[in-house]
Amino acid sequence: MQSENKIISDFVKVANSAAGTLAGMTREARDGARERMKEAMGGLDFVSREEFDAVKDMAAKAREKVDDLEARIAALEAKQG
Template identity: 65%
Template sequence: MQTENKFFEDFAKMANGFAGTFAGMGREAEAGLREKFKGLMGGMDFVSREEFEAVKAMAAAARDEVEALKAEIAALKPAPEGDAPTADNPEPGKKAKR
């Protein structure tokens, strides 16, 4: 009884060759799609993560500064009319003469 059959041996080699070829084709297709995607995305106006984080930090700092300035302005505002004397109305509660 023969333990090796030439037909099955050739068939196994051919199947291995097909598997290797298909695997190579898959890798090349993936690399090609990856390059196409990079080219497509590169043509659009997207920002990098680092740029986004930098602008986000700048916006947070600007918000903090605006809040501080609002508080400073509120502290500098005069009291509402009728509560305290002013240069235009030295007697609160009475209207100034014109």
């Protein structure tokens, strides 16, 4: 009976060691992947939604102003022509 308990005990120790090693490898792989992703994304320039919306509004206002100025120029050209 003692030998069976020793074998089971050794098997449990090996299984626990394997589980710990696997958990460590998983954690290391996840951290490595996260670091590679940070490096890859570091070269890209992202803007916040607020910044995007602000620039979009500025572009719309500029477009309206251009349209108004084009209409005024057309009116002035029609007077001279």
